[in-house]
Amino acid sequence: MELAELKELADKEKAEQKPIRIRCCTAAGCLSSNSQAVQQALTDAVTTAGLADRVEVLPVGCMRLCCEGPLVQVDPDGAMYGKVDPGQAASIVGTLQGGQTEARVIDTNMPFFRDQVSIVLENSGRINPERIEDYLSVGGYQALLHVLREMTPNQVVETMTRSGLRGRGGAGYPTGVKWGLIAKQPATQKFVICNADEGDPGAFMDRSVLESDPHRVLEGMAIAAYAIGASQGFVYVRGEYPLAIHRLEIALRQARKMGVLGTQIFESPFNFRIDIRIGAGAFVCGEETALIGSIEGKRGTPRPRPPYPTESGLWQAPTLINNVETLANVAPIITRGAEWYASIGTAKSKGTKVFALAGKVRNTGLVEVPMGITLRKIVEEMGGGSPGGSIKAVQTGGPSGGCIPASALDTPVDYESLTALGSIMGSGGMIVMDDATKMVDVAKFFMEFCMDESCGKCVPCRAGTVQMYRLLARIVEGEATAADVAQLEALCDLVRNTSLCGLGQSAPNPVLSTLRYFREEYNALLQPAPPAPPPSNQRIPLPVARG
Amino acid sequence: MNSITLTIDGKLISAPGDQTILEAARENDIHIPTLCNLEGISAVGACRVCLVEVSGSNRLAPSCLTKVAEGMQVQTATDRLREYRKMIVELLFAERNHICSVCVANGNCELQDLAVTVGMDHVRYEYQYPSCSVDVTHKEFGVDHNRCILCTRCVRVCDEVEGAHTWDVSGRGMQSRVITDLNQPWGTATSCTSCGKCVQACPTGALFRQGSTVAEMKKDRELLDFLMTAREKKQWIG
Amino acid sequence: MTDAHPSGDKRFKLLDASMKRYQFQPDALIEVLHKAQDLFGHLDHDLLLYIARNLKLPPSRVYGVATFYHLFSFTPKGEHTCLLCLGTACYVKGAAKLQATLEKQWDLKLGDTRSDGKMSLLGARCVGACGLAPVAVLDGKVSGNLNPEALLQLVKGWDGDGTR
Numbered sequence: 001m002e003l004a005e006l007k008e009l010a011d012k013e014k015a016e017q018k019p020i021r022i023r024c025c026t027a028a029g030c031l032s033s034n035s036q037a038v039q040q041a042l043t044d045a046v047t048t049a050g051l052a053d054r055v056e057v058l059p060v061g062c063m064r065l066c067c068e069g070p071l072v073q074v075d076p077d078g079a080m081y082g083k084v085d086p087g088q089a090a091s092i093v094g095t096l097q098g099g100q101t102e103a104r105v106i107d108t109n110m111p112f113f114r115d116q117v118s119i120v121l122e123n124s125g126r127i128n129p130e131r132i133e134d135y136l137s138v139g140g141y142q143a144l145l146h147v148l149r150e151m152t153p154n155q156v157v158e159t160m161t162r163s164g165l166r167g168r169g170g171a172g173y174p175t176g177v178k179w180g181l182i183a184k185q186p187a188t189q190k191f192v193i194c195n196a197d198e199g200d201p202g203a204f205m206d207r208s209v210l211e212s213d214p215h216r217v218l219e220g221m222a223i224a225a226y227a228i229g230a231s232q233g234f235v236y237v238r239g240e241y242p243l244a245i246h247r248l249e250i251a252l253r254q255a256r257k258m259g260v261l262g263t264q265i266f267e268s269p270f271n272f273r274i275d276i277r278i279g280a281g282a283f284v285c286g287e288e289t290a291l292i293g294s295i296e297g298k299r300g301t302p303r304p305r306p307p308y309p310t311e312s313g314l315w316q317a318p319t320l321i322n323n324v325e326t327l328a329n330v331a332p333i334i335t336r337g338a339e340w341y342a343s344i345g346t347a348k349s350k351g352t353k354v355f356a357l358a359g360k361v362r363n364t365g366l367v368e369v370p371m372g373i374t375l376r377k378i379v380e381e382m383g384g385g386s387p388g389g390s391i392k393a394v395q396t397g398g399p400s401g402g403c404i405p406a407s408a409l410d411t412p413v414d415y416e417s418l419t420a421l422g423s424i425m426g427s428g429g430m431i432v433m434d435d436a437t438k439m440v441d442v443a444k445f446f447m448e449f450c451m452d453e454s455c456g457k458c459v460p461c462r463a464g465t466v467q468m469y470r471l472l473a474r475i476v477e478g479e480a481t482a483a484d485v486a487q488l489e490a491l492c493d494l495v496r497n498t499s500l501c502g503l504g505q506s507a508p509n510p511v512l513s514t515l516r517y518f519r520e521e522y523n524a525l526l527q528p529a530p531p532a533p534p535p536s537n538q539r540i541p542l543p544v545a546r547g
Numbered sequence: 548m549n550s551i552t553l554t555i556d557g558k559l560i561s562a563p564g565d566q567t568i569l570e571a572a573r574e575n576d577i578h579i580p581t582l583c584n585l586e587g588i589s590a591v592g593a594c595r596v597c598l599v600e601v602s603g604s605n606r607l608a609p610s611c612l613t614k615v616a617e618g619m620q621v622q623t624a625t626d627r628l629r630e631y632r633k634m635i636v637e638l639l640f641a642e643r644n645h646i647c648s649v650c651v652a653n654g655n656c657e658l659q660d661l662a663v664t665v666g667m668d669h670v671r672y673e674y675q676y677p678s679c680s681v682d683v684t685h686k687e688f689g690v691d692h693n694r695c696i697l698c699t700r701c702v703r704v705c706d707e708v709e710g711a712h713t714w715d716v717s718g719r720g721m722q723s724r725v726i727t728d729l730n731q732p733w734g735t736a737t738s739c740t741s742c743g744k745c746v747q748a749c750p751t752g753a754l755f756r757q758g759s760t761v762a763e764m765k766k767d768r769e770l771l772d773f774l775m776t777a778r779e780k781k782q783w784i785g
Numbered sequence: 786m787t788d789a790h791p792s793g794d795k796r797f798k799l800l801d802a803s804m805k806r807y808q809f810q811p812d813a814l815i816e817v818l819h820k821a822q823d824l825f826g827h828l829d830h831d832l833l834l835y836i837a838r839n840l841k842l843p844p845s846r847v848y849g850v851a852t853f854y855h856l857f858s859f860t861p862k863g864e865h866t867c868l869l870c871l872g873t874a875c876y877v878k879g880a881a882k883l884q885a886t887l888e889k890q891w892d893l894k895l896g897d898t899r900s901d902g903k904m905s906l907l908g909a910r911c912v913g914a915c916g917l918a919p920v921a922v923l924d925g926k927v928s929g930n931l932n933p934e935a936l937l938q939l940v941k942g943w944d945g946d947g948t949r
């Protein structure tokens with residue numbers, strides 16, 4: 001197939017589309033509010049109204065404002081309705097014939113929508129994720145074809161490097177540099193892994209991308225594979241995301257059938273096969289070496305790096321691991337150019353970032369914003385502020401991140417600024433907390449998470465998180481003294497510096513950031529000195545020196 | 548392998564380029580504490596007591612896994628490292644029920660030795676008091692989970708040296724336990740060849756020979772050293 | 786060649802087919818465990834041993850892997866399951882209250898199945914529907930924006946009168 005043919009396919013698909021399209025969200029959030037029934041009711045209403053020849057109803061992915069689901073939007077004029085009930089379907093269709101609807105109208109000009117910049121989510125909510133033809137109609141797989149026909153692997157790596165794209169899985173490692181490291185390896189067997197483990201509780205960007213636009217991720221993987229010289233890829237998805245898995249399976253089947261994946265892709269010598277591997281409920285498997293172990297059918301315990309997966313990863317072969325969102329950025333960078341991408345964002349953090357906005361905020365859902373936007377703009381303007389009063393803190397980075405106080409909301413969102421505040425960019429979870437949220441409780445919540453999710457391999461994380469959790473529990477119960485807080489801080493230092501993997505190394509972050517900004521909440525819970533003697537003192541028969 | 552030079556604790560050392568910091572230090576009589584490491588089986592870097600400071604890096608490096616490099620400057624016993632080691636040992640003591648005075652390994656236990664080396668005089672952390680069982684169903688050996696530090700030396704020696712893979716770890720985090728076969732009584736684990744290597748590899752009194760005295764436990768350990776040297780270096784020195 | 790399971794249970798045939806698809810590769814252990822749990826509801830010792838034999842893996846390795854991952858369960862689940870999301874967004878929006886309500890109503894603890902086998906109360910790390918927090922998954926169906934009263938309303942009938 002040549003570009004002209006691919007474009008022809010896209011045009012044909014577009015020509016077949018009916019002039020009026022009613023899009024109905026069928027991502028997991030809206031599905032749980034009965035959007036399937038809404039879609040059916042809309043389809044029936046179109047038939048009843050005799051409009052079937054020029055109106056179509058299509059299931060699409062996430063339209064972002066999840067709190068208002070099920071969401072329905074009507075093209076071409078873009079009217080959007082929220083909390084749609086199947087009973088309102090007839091009147092929504094009626095508006096096409098000049099009628100009125102009692103359905104709740106959503107203002108698509110409000111900052112929540114207006115201030116978004118769409119790259120990763122540009123097809124989300126616009127196309128049917130279960131039809132490859134829909135993806136083709138928006139230019140899908142043209143970037144892959146272009147790469148195979150016009151670019152050397154080196155040029156692809158170089159383009160990614162120039163774009164300034166950094167990993168969206170949390171650590172922010174420059175994507176082009178990572179690809180280059182693997183491309184240089186002489187090995188004949190190499191792998192590409194898409195990290196779709198999204199374990200950070202409170203994050204749902206990757207789920208949304210997979211449910212709304214799975215081909216975008218597959219295309220990114222194929223381009224990556226071409227650049228580094230891999231012929232096999234894996235998508236490692238959380239077992240908790242059945243719909244994402246289902247849609248990925250459909251997408252893979254269609255892509256193989258169409259010849260955009262598999263052997264001799266686009267009649268070139270390039271072969272690339274993708275398989276799905278399903279996680280089984282372990283946060284630590286998002287860590288790259290644990291993830292590799294899990295794909296190899298083992299316990300998901302991290303192993304020390306070096307060697308990095310770029311040299312020795314899956315079955316000891318050089319392995320590229322990228323996050324879902326990172327890979328979803330690849331095709332547009334190829335299509336529109338590295339310079340275009342690098343023009344968005346800040347000096348060191350390029351492009352956009354998708355955040356999952358949730359918690360005590362009016363508008364919950366997904367926002368894609370240019371790097372460098374302030375937190376205030378996201379939570380107060382786009383998010384509409386907190387319904388119950390004032391915002392106290394914003395949590396980013398989940399259990400590896402920290403709580404940013406309201407006083408720092410004017411900080412721009414980029415990797416370095418968030419790290420300087422004691423949090424991290426993380427994968428994109430953003431939880432808003434209001435005055436009712438107790439910060440020591442939050443620290444305890446995350447420590448319990450890390451304790452339960454610790455793989456147990458290394459001592460500081462396995463045993464240290466337990467002790468930190470117990471200290472936090474004592475503080476919350478009002479049984480602790482200043483000495484316990486000092487003990488807690490010492491343990492934070494130990495666990496951060498001596499743990500084997502990122503889980504343990506970052507587990508202290510929620511404690512450290514709440515201590516940094518909300519220490520008075522800790523102090524208010526403390527007992528006055530003198531401290532009770534440490535409980536351990538009496539019982540332990542100390543080791544006797546050998547004699 | 549070409550030889551490289553580095554300094555460990557200020558001492559100029561030359562070592563083969565494929566050695567780990569730990570090996571190079573040991574050959575030069577510099578003692579770095581270890582728990583999960585055992586010569587002759589793979590290194591896992593799990594206990595973290597062998598961490599050292601390498602100048603130019605802000606990350607601590609596990610010396611059992613980090614290879615020496617030309618011009619490397621290593622510190623093995625700074626105040627910070629000493630404090631970390633002490634804390635790690637205390638965490639281990641608080642994690643299970645270690646009562647040295649009634650343990651078969653008393654006086655011959657790597658954990659106990661390390662507690663003495665790091666100068667542990669009490670445990671600052673709350674005892675977890677997990678409920679742990681003792682399994683004496685095997686005709687010769689026993690396992691006392693109260694004393695297990697999850698170093699996985701038994702797992703590795705059984706898999707890598709004996710080839711039986713009777714042992715593995717079940718659960719995760721603080722629920723982790725070493726198991727035999729399908730988490731069944733050791734005596735019923737059909738894959739076990741009763742070779743006793745795990746007992747010899749165990750740094751604490753968690754795995755023991757039934758009815759053994761302290762002196763016999765010590766002899767066992769030497770037997771394993773013999774075996775490892777034989778395997779690794781093809782030298783049969785008893 | 787598979788050692789056919791002596792019980793003659795048809796589900797073993799399906800499991801065999803799945804293992805065959807992965808060419809009995811030890812790497813496929815987690816895939817096979819997923820399949821086995823789909824077929825049998827939970828993983829008992831007999832089943833784990835059967836998988837170990839067929840993938841030619843040591844039993845301790847199979848047990849170690851299965852118990853590492855929290856989605857695998859080793860005891861039968863109740864007729865109905867309520868999976869409460871305990872992720873951050875749900876936590877901030879009062880998931881603990883939902884948990885306390887059901888624990889009291891059903892007299893069991895999170896993670897347990899009631900002795901009459903009617904219901905299980907489970908917790909999840911985050912079901913990814915944070916926009917609708919707090920969320921519960923009731924017999925596989927996601928319900929959002931819950932409060933204790935709404936949740937009790939939804940599980941009414943699980944307790945015996947057989948309406949669900």
Ligand SMILES: Cc1cc2nc3c(=O)[nH]c(=O)nc-3n(C[C@H](O)[C@H](O)[C@H](O)COP(=O)(O)O)c2cc1C
Pocket residue numbers: 166167168169170171172173175195196197198199200283284285286287288289321322323324326327427501502503
């Ligand atoms: C405990 C832990 C959990 C992680 N979870 C995830 C995850 O869920 N998704 C993800 O993409 N990366 C996760 N990571 C980061 C990965 O290890 C890895 O850095 C990332 O997938 C690389 O992709 P990127 O360069 O595209 O960001 C996690 C890291 C740690 C230490």
Ligand code: SF4
Pocket residue numbers: 284301302453454455456457458459461462499500501502503504505
């Ligand atoms: S830091 Fe925690 S999760 Fe990572 S290897 Fe150590 S115990 Fe496992």
Ligand code: SF4
Pocket residue numbers: 694695696697698699700701702725745748749750751753754
């Ligand atoms: S039984 Fe002994 S060798 Fe095995 S993990 Fe426990 S302490 Fe280590």
Ligand code: FES
Pocket residue numbers: 580581582583584591592593594595596597598609610611612
């Ligand atoms: S001896 Fe190096 S980490 Fe245990």
